[in-house]
Amino acid sequence: TQLLEQSPQFLSIQEGENLTVYCNSSSVFSSLQWYRQEPGEGPVLLVTVVTGGEVKKLKRLTFQFGDARKDSSLHITAAQPGDTGLYLCAGGRNAGNMLTFGGGTRLMVKP
C-alpha cells in the first residue's frame, strides 16, 4: 500500500502569516498533485510537479517536489482568508491515472 502522510491535519492562523504543508511517503511517485477544496465544491487542481527537485510558484503559493520524488511541500506566504480550505496532495504512479491521496490539511485563515 502506498501511503501519503500529510501534515499538519489542521492549521488555524492569522491573516498575513506564512505556513507550510508537508506530504511524505516512502514510495516514489511519477507526479504529485496539490488540490484545494472549499466547502460544497469538488477539489480543484492547483499544480502538478513531475521532476525531482522541481519548484513551482502560483502567486503566493510555492510547491516543491523532493529530489527523490517521495515528498512534497506547499508553502503559502502572507496567508489570506481566501486561502481557507482543505488542501490535498495526491501522488501518481503513471498507472491508469490512479492517484493516492494524502489525508488532507484543513486550513483556516482568520482575518
Added chain:
Amino acid sequence: SAVISQKPSRDICQRGTSLTIQCQVDSQVTMMFWYRQQPGQSLTLIATANQGSEATYESGFVIDKFPISRPNLTFSTLTVSNMSPEDSSIYLCSVAAIDWMDEQFFGPGTRLTVL
C-alpha cells in the same frame, strides 16, 4: 482540463431506498472515477468506471451496493443502493485522460444525507 457536472447536487433520502448520481463531462475522457468523502476529510476511491465493461471496485466496495454504469466516454452513474445512515457522505466523480500526467478533475460533488 474538463468541465464536470453532477446531479443531484444534494439529496435527503430515506433508509432502504436507492439514489442514482449522474456525472457528465464536456469532452471525451479515458477514465472516470467515483469517490466518497466525509466532510473535511480526504477522498476514498470507490471504483473506476470502465466504458463498455464492469467497473473496477476498490476493497470494501461491492457492485451490489454501488452499481456503476458508463455507457459512453462522457457519462457515468453511481447508484447507492439500500441506503443506511452510514452512507451519508459526499460523492464525487472525477475524470482523467491518458495524456494528462495523472491529473484528475473533479465534479462539484453530491451531498447525500440518509435518514
